[in-house]
Amino acid sequence: xxxxxxxxxxxxxxxxxxxxxxxxxxxxxxxxxxxxxxxxxxxxxxxxxxxxxxxxxxxxxxxxxxxxxxxxxxxxxxxxxxxxxxxxxxxxxxxxxxxxxxxxxxxxxxxxxxxxxxxxxxxxxxxxxxxxxxxxxxxxxxxxxxxxxxxxxxxxxxxxxxxxxxxxxxxxxxxxxxxxxxxxxxxxxxxxxxxxxxxxxxxxxxxxxxxxxxxxxxxxxxxxxxxxxxxxxxxxxxxxxxxxxxxxxxxxxxxxxxxxxxxxxxxxxxxxxxxxxxxxxxxxxxxxxxxxxxxxxxxxxxxxxxxxxxxxxxxxxxxxxxxxxxxxxxxxxxxxxxxxxxxxxxxxxxxxxxxxxxxxxxxxxxxxxxxxxxxxxxxxxxxxxxxxxxxxxxxxxxxxxxxxxxxxxxxxxxxxxxxxxxxxxxxxxxxxxxxxxxxxxxxxxxxxxxxxxxxxxxxxxxxxxxxxxxxxxxxxxxxxxxxxxxxxxxxxxxxxxxxxxxxxxxxxxxxxxxxxxxxxxxxxxxxxxxxxxxxxxxxxxxxxxxxxxxxxxxxxxxxxxxxxxxxxxxx
Numbered sequence: 001x002x003x004x005x006x007x008x009x010x011x012x013x014x015x016x017x018x019x020x021x022x023x024x025x026x027x028x029x030x031x032x033x034x035x036x037x038x039x040x041x042x043x044x045x046x047x048x049x050x051x052x053x054x055x056x057x058x059x060x061x062x063x064x065x066x067x068x069x070x071x072x073x074x075x076x077x078x079x080x081x082x083x084x085x086x087x088x089x090x091x092x093x094x095x096x097x098x099x100x101x102x103x104x105x106x107x108x109x110x111x112x113x114x115x116x117x118x119x120x121x122x123x124x125x126x127x128x129x130x131x132x133x134x135x136x137x138x139x140x141x142x143x144x145x146x147x148x149x150x151x152x153x154x155x156x157x158x159x160x161x162x163x164x165x166x167x168x169x170x171x172x173x174x175x176x177x178x179x180x181x182x183x184x185x186x187x188x189x190x191x192x193x194x195x196x197x198x199x200x201x202x203x204x205x206x207x208x209x210x211x212x213x214x215x216x217x218x219x220x221x222x223x224x225x226x227x228x229x230x231x232x233x234x235x236x237x238x239x240x241x242x243x244x245x246x247x248x249x250x251x252x253x254x255x256x257x258x259x260x261x262x263x264x265x266x267x268x269x270x271x272x273x274x275x276x277x278x279x280x281x282x283x284x285x286x287x288x289x290x291x292x293x294x295x296x297x298x299x300x301x302x303x304x305x306x307x308x309x310x311x312x313x314x315x316x317x318x319x320x321x322x323x324x325x326x327x328x329x330x331x332x333x334x335x336x337x338x339x340x341x342x343x344x345x346x347x348x349x350x351x352x353x354x355x356x357x358x359x360x361x362x363x364x365x366x367x368x369x370x371x372x373x374x375x376x377x378x379x380x381x382x383x384x385x386x387x388x389x390x391x392x393x394x395x396x397x398x399x400x401x402x403x404x405x406x407x408x409x410x411x412x413x414x415x416x417x418x419x420x421x422x423x424x425x426x427x428x429x430x431x432x433x434x435x436x437x438x439x440x441x442x443x444x445x446x447x448x449x450x451x452x453x454x455x456x457x458x459x460x461x462x463x464x465x466x467x468x469x470x471x472x473x474x475x476x477x478x479x480x481x482x483x484x485x486x487x488x489x490x491x492x493x494x495x496x497x498x499x500x501x502x503x504x505x506x507x508x509x510x511x512x513x514x515x516x517x518x519x520x521x522x523x524x525x526x527x528x529x530x531x532x533x534x535x536x537x538x539x540x541x542x543x544x545x546x547x548x549x550x551x552x553x554x555x556x557x558x559x560x561x562x563x564x565x566x567x568x569x570x571x
Contacts, residue, residue, distance in 0.1 A: 077351025
């Protein structure tokens, strides 16, 4: 009798240990499945942010190329006008052997070269500009496609289609598996099924996906950098106005902004002072003691960032001599006088170009990256052309920039974080995107314990251990009503709703690694879609999220409150 009772107790303990071991193993496996699904979803979202960052940088690079093309075209047109129109007016001043050697041969050679260069640019620049604009528009379109496609990728990762199909089939008997297969849904993309074929997204997991998708779409938005600076709303750049324009113009080299320097018709740095001593003393003579072509030029972003506009102008500056007679019989001393500006002797040389909607050349209304809320001063516009070469600049302004190289060649829409307000120590840092909550579940009849599978101890020989799927009640061990009865050795498993569930949470976050990509200014960088430093990480679930999961499983508020008090007592 003692051995019989003892063996029953040992058998019951062994069955319990076996069931506990199986449940623990399956719980760990299910938790790993939930973590893998949540982390994979966060990785997909981080990749979307990084894709936008890379494409934003590519758009900026192509905008830089567009601005440089416009500036180079204006420079070439001005270069041609310099040797075709301006230099013939003043070449008569190049007298004497020295002047002829240093001026005349080079002017003639450069005049021919400049004409061919202008012809080539006038033909090729519009083609290149339109090609750049196609690339920029394609990058912006790619951002939108990838962004909305990421929502579909996350749904595939979590198996949202399987859960929706289960719900619809239960409510209306509608099977949507045929539709989901057409849009490449399926278990081959479902991280939950790939980790555990018996697991699936729970109702709380479906709600978590829907809420995360709603918040995720609000976290970033398309920005339109061509809106008026006073415009507000999610498509405007807000308090940090003109972000994209500032980043773009700050990425230019010196040729873009101020290409102002003295020109000489011969290769730099040969001297521009033409001196022939034989003319200093002798008969009365007026000749060019110094002959200098002074050039100003620059490129501007105009028309609320819709048009790239460039202007280059060149004037002739010279020191000429005036003969002074020495009485009573001479000779004359030809002394140089103050600089002589041409015009009014003759018009200067100019050149201009633009890409974007046709817009006038003006000293006002040009974007100022140092003061985005205002405009660049007239003194600084177009490489200080209006201050250092005012007459020629005014004449070129009247001529305009000619036909636009690309009518849609200005800044285009791009994607960035929606909140671009001024960053503070606690707000607007955008260091993390909305977290995604994932809960997965699997029916208890798929977990081999002592009461199901091949053992089926304590159950009738042909009786199933659990109902198929997740039910409304927990499967516990039956009450013992007789010393010898069917089911007395059924230890149950106590799973709520006949289901095992696991909860997880993950997010995409921004972190620039200072040890690898340190900033030159040593400052911390906050989240944006200009730098591709978005990563993924798992997060602990909050008490509220755990409570929501338990309530859905059927636990009462009183039970949860008691559990929460016990949890707090540990600390």
